[in-house]
Amino acid sequence: MSSMLGNISIRTMGYLEVRPLRLEVLRAGMVNQTVTFDGDDEPTTVHIGAFTEAGVNIGVSTWMHRPFPSEPQLQGLQLRGMATAVLVQGQGIGGLLLHAGMEYAKKVGVDLIWANARDAALAFYNRHGYSTVGDGFIETVTQLPHHQVVTYLVK
Ligand SMILES: CC(C)(COP(=O)(O)OP(=O)(O)OC[C@H]1O[C@@H](n2cnc3c(N)ncnc32)[C@H](O)[C@@H]1OP(=O)(O)O)[C@@H](O)C(=O)NCCC(=O)NCCS
Known part of the structure; x- marks a missing residue:
């Protein structure tokens, strides 16, 4: 993608x-500064990032093979740690990362992608084909309101 x-x-x-x-x-x-996730270093976990021409990292996303709790019989990929640098938010970079994750999901043949999404990001996920499901909850590390979101791959 070419941009400013x-x-x-x-x-x-x-x-x-x-x-x-x-x-x-x-x-x-935040008080809790934990940035390591269980499974970060698993061989099947993939981290996909966005970089400027100069090599600066401006977006991250982590894709882990984890069942969706509501549908454990299906092959699930969990999206975690989705973030774009504050100065470049709202320019489509998050969308590029979701697109790349979807390509990876298709390649490995999972049934669905799911995430524990911050309520502030729900519109972003909804716009990219994820549905909000279930009741809201307060996530432990961030203490922020979250909902689960899910998108299904057509096979
Ligand atoms: C949520 C987040 C990852 C989205 O990444 P992003 O790079 O800002 O995503 P995009 O630019 O693709 O889309 C964000 C918004 O900008 C809008 N947008 C996309 N391209 C745009 C463009 N070229 N010009 C203007 N606006 C644009 C989109 O419509 C979208 O609006 P929406 O939030 O109502 O859906 C990012 O904003 C972020 O890191 N936020 C803080 C941390 C966070 O909440 N992470 C998610 C945890 S679940």
């Missing part, structure tokens, strides 16, 4: 590489 930022590239990245942006965007002003 020049060419943006989307590529997989290492699990240590995703942590600075997680900390900056997802833990700003």
Whole structure:
């Protein structure tokens, strides 16, 4: 994608590489600064990021093979740690990461992608084909209101 930022590239990245942006965007002003997730370093976990032409990381997303709790019989991919750098939010980079994750999901043949989504991001997920399901809850680490979202792959 070409934008004010020049060419943006989307590529997989290492699990240590995703942590600075997680900390900056997802833990700003929070007491709990945890940015490591169980399963980050599993061989089947994929981290997909966005980078400027100069190689600056401006977006992260993590895709883990985990069943969707409501439908454990289906093959699920859980999206975690979705964040774009504050200065570039609202420019379509999050959308590019969701698109790349969907391509990965198709390649590995899962049935669905799901996430525990912040309520502030629900419109973003809904716009990209994810449905909001179930009751809202307060997520432990962030103490922010969340809902689960899910999208199904057509096979
Ligand atoms: C939520 C988040 C990951 C979305 O990433 P993003 O890069 O801002 O996503 P996009 O730019 O693709 O879309 C965001 C909004 O900008 C709008 N947008 C997309 N492209 C745009 C463009 N070229 N110009 C203007 N607006 C645009 C979209 O319509 C979208 O609106 P919506 O939120 O009502 O759906 C990002 O805003 C973020 O990191 N937020 C803080 C952390 C967070 O909440 N993470 C999610 C945890 S579940």
